[in-house]
Amino acid sequence: MNDHFLRQECVLSDFGTLADGWEKRMDGADTARRRPTITDVARLAGVSPQTVSRYLRFNGGLKPATLERVENAIRELDYRPNLVARSMRTRKTGRLAIIMPAMAFNPSRMLAGASATAQAGGFFVDVVSAGGGVRARSERLLELADSGQFEGILSLAPVLPAVESKLHQRTTVVISADFDDEMRGIGQLADATPVVQMIEHLAALGHSRFLHVAGDAQFASARARKQSYLDAVERLGVESVGVFDGDWSGESGIEAIRSLPSHARPTAVIAANDLVAAGVVRGARERGWDVPGDLSVTGWDNAGVGQFMTPSLTTVDVELEQLGSTAMAKLIAGLRDSAPETSEGSLFRIIWRESTAEPPATGRAGRKR
Amino acid sequence: MNDHFLRQECVLSDFGTLADGWEKRMDGADTARRRPTITDVARLAGVSPQTVSRYLRFNGGLKPATLERVENAIRELDYRPNLVARSMRTRKTGRLAIIMPAMAFNPSRMLAGASATAQAGGFFVDVVSAGGGVRARSERLLELADSGQFEGILSLAPVLPAVESKLHQRTTVVISADFDDEMRGIGQLADATPVVQMIEHLAALGHSRFLHVAGDAQFASARARKQSYLDAVERLGVESVGVFDGDWSGESGIEAIRSLPSHARPTAVIAANDLVAAGVVRGARERGWDVPGDLSVTGWDNAGVGQFMTPSLTTVDVELEQLGSTAMAKLIAGLRDSAPETSEGSLFRIIWRESTAEPPATGRAGRKR
DNA sequence: AGGACCATAGTGAACGATCACTTTTTGCGT
DNA sequence: ACGCAAAAAGTGATCGTTCACTATGGTCCT
Incomplete structure (x- = not known):
């Protein structure tokens, strides 16, 4: 037959x-x-x-x-x-894998950047999401490395050190230090220098009493922002009425303002992200405080709607695509034994909008409008 | 040696x-x-x-x-x-491709859903983005189909009919009818029945003068919402002060309100999406109109920040993940010659929030507060 | 003319697994 | 003990390509 x-x-x-x-x-x-x-x-x-x-x-x-x-x-x-047959003989598959903890979460912009770079380099990209913790992911990573299907792997999250060293013997692997286990930003992403810059700028405007509403402390980026806040406040000699430990949610922003004793009233709030900032603005309005008249508020992420809120939100734009692209470029460079092109400037850009302004004219906090 | x-x-x-x-x-x-x-x-x-x-x-x-x-x-x-070797012999690669017009754009939630479903089915997923128009994408799709690397392909955008029929001979392909060329939602996504429901609800509250700020008319979903708006307005016998043809942007929302002659003042605005809605709210504030006191506003997309704006935004939540997942399930079912599980309920859920309320008490539009 | 040398083309053996058979072993009833 | 089917394990071929050689033919040099 x-x-x-x-x-x-x-x-x-x-x-x-x-x-x-x-x-x-x-x-x-x-x-x-x-x-x-x-x-x-x-x-x-x-x-x-x-x-x-x-x-x-x-x-x-x-x-x-x-x-x-x-x-x-x-x-x-x-x-x-037949590319499969060719792969078998040449042991080159022209495929890279990107492994990430949970596809459901948001670093899709980063993924987009990485993917585009890989395709520009002539590679196919498989996006693999691995549930579970470090352990499960490390296991999956080994499996991928050993499957012989991939020439290189980009992991957007850390893996067990033991596995990592094992990996490097088998495949080219780049472990992006930008997210941790739960896809919480670390590494470059956790860089919080914009916080410092914002505080400096606000201080220059005359602000002297700050509040920080932090993100979930499990996230390195939340911790970094908090730390940067504390450092900047201390270095500049301005007052901090405190740090409210939130969880990235809008509710936490509201709660942070609600729970402020009326005698300790800040003139500027550094919120962990735009959602929190929106909550802060809302909370302020609840208490009858005007933003930015009585209170300046900054966010982080440049969420689309923030620009059209009233007041529009001062925020930090993060170049996630570039971050992904850079990581992928590093991987490809590793595969080709060429030097990775150094990436250019900062990943961050502060966008000043209406939610930040000079502090209340009297300089006295607690004033009602 | x-x-x-x-x-x-x-x-x-x-x-x-x-x-x-x-x-x-x-x-x-x-x-x-x-x-x-x-x-x-x-x-x-x-x-x-x-x-x-x-x-x-x-x-x-x-x-x-x-x-x-x-x-x-x-x-x-x-x-x-060694999966490559296995693939060669079995002629099964365990890989599916998802092809989409521009990786940069946003259907990542849909992608997430599709990807998760594929992995649950034991497949690897390659996400391939194809720039250019239908023509280029169709070409790429053929190439993918002929590469022999993929058992099935899910296209999130339409392809040339000629190519499509050719494709079906070679590989299992599911063409999701949910986005068109430029990743503009069509098909299920363009279903605009929530618009009708929102208008009905608002009419029941007593609203009688509506305005629609449409999205970019190149998008099927924008056209569908507009049409649904027109139909509903007519069917319910309420007044429409008009349709402002926008472009999905916040600016278009602002402009829609700015350009309203003061004698034709609506009590409710159906905005094409949350960004537009935010613009509308902002525009209303510019003119001294209170939302929702003087004007109710609805959005679409359930953008995160919308919930914490003042007023929080009434919106439509779209289950993009499910959409992607359903499409992928259809593909996998096709591969296995099994019947695709029918997906359950609606993709849409209206979330009523502060930006919608009863119309101004007097029933007379144009009243200043 | 002989040989070195290059350009061009062909040969047989991998690559690592599975498929379609065949062979051996096991279990069980008579 | 024997036969006989079922279970377990083995054999050789094959998937489609490329690798490491080898063979052929022609050109040029001495």
């Missing part, structure tokens, strides 16, 4: 230019027709498979006459190399 | 339990050590490769004693099957 089928293929090849018509005829009957192989092409062109192979990879030194015959045969059969 | 190396491997196998120590010894010297193959495992276990293969795929009828030997050998060598 199999033999018969093969013979049929041979006959087909002889028909040459009729292939098109044949294809149509077969549509109904035998849809799952075998794809032509390099051998079919070789036979049709009257050369050896090796010669066709040479043509395919680099146009390597074929005589013009031969070259044309091969090209014709390929065109005629509508041949395309 | 090669021969020598192989012989060394053989010797190694004989050492059996010493393999671990050997591995450590080699770490420094010969990092790029050959991965163990199924044959190595078979040799170590004293069985044939076929037996090991049987064990790997389904735990097919091995004698307990054999099974244990195989398992030990696998563990000892830290063996994992």
Whole structure:
């Protein structure tokens, strides 16, 4: 049966230019027709498979006459190399994997950047999400590395040190230090210098009493922002009425303001992100405080709607795409033994909007408007 | 040389339990050590490769004693099957591709859903973004289909009809009708029934003069919302002061309100999305109108910050993950010739918040507060 | 003319697994 | 003990390509 089928293929090849018509005829009957192989092409062109192979990879030194015959045969059969088979022989798959803790979460912008860079480099990208903790992810990572399917792996989250060292022997792996276990930003992402800059700017405007509403302390980025806040406040000699430990939610922003004793009233709030900032603004309004008249508020993330709130939200724009792209570039450079191009400037850009302004004219906090 | 190396491997196998120590010894010297193959495992276990293969795929009828030997050998060598080789023989790659117009854009939630479903089904997922228009994408899609690397392809955007019919002969392809060329929602996503429901609800509250700020008319979803608005207004016999043709932006929301002649003042605005709605609220404030006191506003998308704006934004939550997941389920069902599970309820959920309320008490529009 | 040398093309053997068979072993009834 | 089917394990071929060689033919030099 199999033999018969093969013979049929041979006959087909002889028909040459009729292939098109044949294809149509077969549509109904035998849809799952075998794809032509390099051998079919070789036979049709009257050369050896090796010669066709040479043509395919680099146009390597074929005589013009031969070259044309091969090209014709390929065109005629509508041949395309079987990449799986090629991978098997060359041990190059042209595929990279990106592994991330939970696909449901948001670093899709980062993923987009990484993916684009990989594709520009001629690689396919598999996005693999691994649930569970470090342990599970490390396991999955090893599995991926050993599957032989990937030339390189970009992990957006850390893995067990033991596994990591094991990994590096087998595959090129770049572990982006930008997210931790639960996809909480660390590394570059946790850089909180914009907090310092914002406080400096506000202090220059005359603000002297600050409040920080922190994000979930499990997140390195939340901790970093908090720490930067504390450092900046101390260094600049301005007063901090405290730090409210929140959880990234809008509610925590509201609660932070609600729970402020009326005697300790800040003139500026550094919120952990835009959602929190929106909550803070809301809380302030509850207490009858005007933003920015009585209180300046800053956010983080540049959420789209923030620009059209009243007041529009001062925030920090984070170049997640670039972050992803940089990590991927590092991986590809590693694969090619070339030096990774150094990435340019800062990932952050502060956008000043209406929610920040000079402090209340009297300089006295607690004033009602 | 090669021969020598192989012989060394053989010797190694004989050492059996010493393999671990050997591995450590080699770490420094010969990092790029050959991965163990199924044959190595078979040799170590004293069985044939076929037996090991049987064990790997389904735990097919091995004698307990054999099974244990195989398992030990696998563990000892830290063996994992080479998926590329397996793919070659089985002609199943276990990989699906998702193709989308521009990775930069936002349907990442949909992607997340699709991806999760695929992984639950045991597939790898390649996310491929194809720039250019229908033409370029169709071309790329054909290429992917012919690469033989994918068992199925999920396209989140339409392709040329000619290409589509060609495709279906070669691979299983599901073309999600939810986005068009430029990733503009169509199909289910363009379903605008929530608009009708919102208008009904507002009319029941007593609203009688409506305004719609539409999204970019190039988007099917924008057109559908607009049409639904027009239909509902007509059917319910309420007044429409008009439709402002916007572009999804916050600015268009502001502009829509600014450009309203003061005699034609609506009591409710159906905005194309949350960003527009935020703009509308801002515009209203510019004119001294209170939201929702003078004007009710609805959005669409359930953007995070909307909940904490003042007033918090009434909006429509769209289950993008489910949409993606459903599409992927359809693809996988197609691959397995099984019936796709029917998806349950609506993709939409209206969230009523502060930005909508009863119309101004007098019923007379134009009243200043 | 002989040989060195390059350009071109072909040969057989991998790559690592599974498939379709065949062979051996086991279990059980008579 | 024997036969006989079922269970367990083995054999050789094969998937489609490329690698490391080898073979052929032609050109040029001495």
